[in-house]
Amino acid sequence: MRIFITLWLVLILASKILFPFFGRFVLLIDDLFVLFCFYYFLIELFDFNNKKTLWLSMIAFWLACTFFVAIFSNAPGYVPTLLVYLKPIIMIAGVLVFLRKKYINLNIIEQVVLLSALYGILQFFAYVLVKVVLPGGGEKLLNVGGQWLLRSGGFCGHPNTFGMLLFPFVSIYLIEKKYVKFLIISLSLLLSLSRWPIFLAALLVLLIFPMRKKTTLSLLFILAVLFIGQPMYREYNRVYRDYNQENTLKLYGMTVAKEIFLDFPISGVGIGSYGSKYSAGSDIYTKYNFSKSMYSMFKGATSGIESGIAIIFVENGLFLGILYLAILFQCFNISRQFINARLIRIFYFLFVFCLIFYNQYIPEFIITLLSAMCILSAAQEGNLKKNVHSYQSLQKGGLRVST
DSSP, rough: HHHHHHHHHHHHHGGGGGGHGGGGGGGGHHHHHHHHHHHHHHHHHSSSOOOHHHHHHHHHHHHHHHHHHHHHHHOOOOOOOOHHHHHHHHHHHHHHHHHHOOOOOOOHHHHHHHHHHHHHHHHHHHHHOOOOTTOOTTTTTTEEOOOOOOOEOOOTTHHHHHHHHHHHHHHHHHHOOHHHHHHHHHHHHHHHHHHHHHHHHHHHHHHHOOHHHHHHHHHHHHHHHEEEEHHHHHHHHHHHHTTTOOOHHHHHEEEEEEEEHHTTTTOOOOSSSSSSSTTTTTHHHTTTTOHHHHHHHHHOOTTTOOOHHHHHHHHHHHHHHHHHHHHHHHGGGGGGTTHHHHHHHHHHHHHHHHTTOOOOOOOHHHHHHHHHHHHHHHHHHHHHHHHHHHHHHHHHHOOOOOO
16 A cells, blocks of 8 residues: 555656646546545544544535535536635545555655756756756746746646745755755755745745744744745736736736625635636626736636635635635644644645645645655654753763753
């Protein structure tokens, strides 16, 4: 079972490199794994205890309410969009169950991430030197100082997904003092030219490594200003200033989402009504004069406006939106038996934080985030045992150690 599940996860992490050859067929690998997780998900649910009963009640109540709202809002894409909501719940729960049962070989997952990082570096320089786009590199180019650079995609085929796969491992190699691997991961992350994953990598380092509270808060503030503050302010100004002209679909969709949420803060507009490709037939776009150029881009976009938070709160409203996030948190709580509670909160916070600019179902991100959480927990526990052993050795040697 361990070899079977590990190889399946490796296939998910590496399969997107085949996207140019097999198209959307490769996505079936992800969906079949979710079905496999669903089997274990049901076993976990029916092995009742108080926490699982509460979790099941939360899911049942959320499903009932969203169905009721969808009927009255005439949401055209309720069923397919609901599956998108349920997939991360099932996958997070399933992967954490497999980690708890030790059905996943984390060393192999780590090696695949490292190989993907090396391949990403190769992709970047292959384009810079000979203008060759290697498989998985995609078509994401960025002009830097008059030079066109290819944003590395590694095995993921997309630089943002690649960045989300890499960023947790920056902290792992720092805490384990594996500096060569740290440099490889950091360089490939930078070459993906994905601002958000780079920001999350820096944020995780600040949250994981022990520092004085004032120092941590000061660095967090500087980080927020550098990565979010000014760039975000300029982008939103640009979107609002040229509101009905062709701008970034993600940011444009988020500005319209704000308007809709303020009009429907309690009930939302119903799952399948806004933000995802399945909502393309919704009359909400007519009511809010959604830009025609943006709408034409939106219908062809795989992940819609690419903001999980915006979609969740527009479609669910405040109460059901918070309930959905609470269900996700309960998924993370499955790992309380074998992972430090503080780490669980940090990684859940990072997961929710990434929803500002990404959708909630990115299989590669979910797999590597949870794997990294487990690896970091083991690394921290190992360091703690070493410190205790060193302390005991000093005491046996007759040295007095201040605490």
